[in-house]
Amino acid sequence: MDVKLENSSNSFLSSLVCPEPNTTLSQALRVSVCGLLLPQDIHRLIQQIRCYLEQPRLASWVSLTVHGFADSPVSWGGNEHGVLRGGENFYSLLMFHDHTYHLHLATGAHDTCPP
Numbered sequence: 288m289d290v291k292l293e294n295s296s297n298s299f300l301s302s303l304v305c306p307e308p309n310t311t312l313s314q315a316l317r318v319s320v321c322g323l324l325l326p327q328d329i330h331r332l333i334q335q336i337r338c339y340l341e342q343p344r345l346a347s348w349v350s351l352t353v354h355g356f357a358d359s360p361v362s363w364g365g366n367e368h369g370v371l372r373g374g375e376n377f378y379s380l381l382m383f384h385d386h387t388y389h390l391h392l393a394t395g396a397h398d399t400c401p402p
Contacts, residue, residue: 329353333380340384352379 336349354377381389 324353333382336382337386340382346384348381348383350379350381352377354378 333351336351340346340349356376376395377393379391381391
């Protein structure tokens with residue numbers, strides 16, 4: 288294996304590098320909102336993000352991730368949540384300035400599939 292005990296990046300058994308292609312950004316923004324948000328609050332936030340993406344060259348994409356509490360009694364569609372066995376209960380919406388999007392839904396192994 289030829290692994291050395293010194294702390295240089297070439298002596299590690301495994302390492303992580305940024306995948307290609309990649310882009311270095313001059314600026315980024317992260318906003319976090321905590322609390323109980325109603326569906327209409329999320330809808331209003333998505334509408335505001337869409338307006339932001341229409342601004343000339345402010346951003347090429349925006350991601351919105353919404354997650355429920357790990358110990359919530361319900362999951363997708365009002366179904367029982369696999370409490371104390373996982374806790375995955377979220378979705379991410381990746382929106383682009385050309386009005387295309389990717390929606391990623393996640394659920395735990397003991398939950399029903401999202402709609």
